[in-house]
Amino acid sequence: MRNASRRTSDWLALARSGIGAGRGLRANQQFGRSADSRFYFAGYAAVHATRLQRGSEPPVRGNWSHDALAEHLRATLVARTRVHRDRANRHLIDIVSLYNLRIIADDGASETLDADAVEQALHACARPVSRAERMVRG
Amino acid sequence: MSPSEGSPEAQRRVLDAIRDPWREYPAEVAEFGRVALDDRIKQVASGWTVPVITRVQTGSASRLIHILNSLQESIETKSNHWITLYLDPFADTTKNGDN
Numbered sequence A: 001m002r003n004a005s006r007r008t009s010d011w012l013a014l015a016r017s018g019i020g021a022g023r024g025l026r027a028n029q030q031f032g033r034s035a036d037s038r039f040y041f042a043g044y045a046a047v048h049a050t051r052l053q054r055g056s057e058p059p060v061r062g063n064w065s066h067d068a069l070a071e072h073l074r075a076t077l078v079a080r081t082r083v084h085r086d087r088a089n090r091h092l093i094d095i096v097s098l099y100n101l102r103i104i105a106d107d108g109a110s111e112t113l114d115a116d117a118v119e120q121a122l123h124a125c126a127r128p129v130s131r132a133e134r135m136v137r138g
Numbered sequence B: 001m002s003p004s005e006g007s008p009e010a011q012r013r014v015l016d017a018i019r020d021p022w023r024e025y026p027a028e029v030a031e032f033g034r035v036a037l038d039d040r041i042k043q044v045a046s047g048w049t050v051p052v053i054t055r056v057q058t059g060s061a062s063r064l065i066h067i068l069n070s071l072q073e074s075i076e077t078k079s080n081h082w083i084t085l086y087l088d089p090f091a092d093t094t095k096n097g098d099n
Helices: A008-026 A029-053 A069-080 A085-106 A115-137 B008-024 B026-032 B061-079
Strands: B034-036 B042-044 B047-054 B083-087
16 A cells, blocks of 8 residues: 555656666666666656556556556557557567566576666666656646 | 457467467577466456566576567567566476476
8 A cells, every 4th residue: 555645746756766776876887787676667667657647547556566567558558548559569568678677687587687788778768767757748 | 459358268369379489489488498387377458468487597688588579579460469478586487388
């Protein structure tokens, strides 16, 4: 219930904070895993802002589950904003990529999380955050 | 793509849809030892989420992401279903899978 009262602006603030923290961590190569994790949560928060802005009703607990978030986003974009499906699919790929990179980063998996992966996470995070910013501005 | 109903029959069709593209990328799948967890596939919104584990964890993370995205797109294109492949951190990595 902790997040139940979060509004669009709260999620957007979280998204901005997350991408800012991720950029700071990215500057130090030793913190690549932490940067990826922050980038994911920035994208996660941005998707919440987007969905709430488009009128989606969150679950009682206040936030959508991590494994289901991308499909919910795609459904919202296609059904509520009439975004072309190809574009909606690209948005979905961003979120899924972020999530999978975060699992590798946080789960201690030994896949090499090199600078390319950190850059990939930054780009995949910047797009949903920008989109959420645009939607909130109207 | 049309919304998929959550019946056992619909789930079976999704499982069938997953297997073919999976077999089209044998080298890439072998590279990371990926297995889709059939018994944990579930319907979400108008699509399906498919948890995946990797048994080989020594490759490049960005390449693994690229392969997962390619598999996902291939499955969606050929199956008429919306699919999300995600790495499942809580799965039993010793589990057997046939895809």
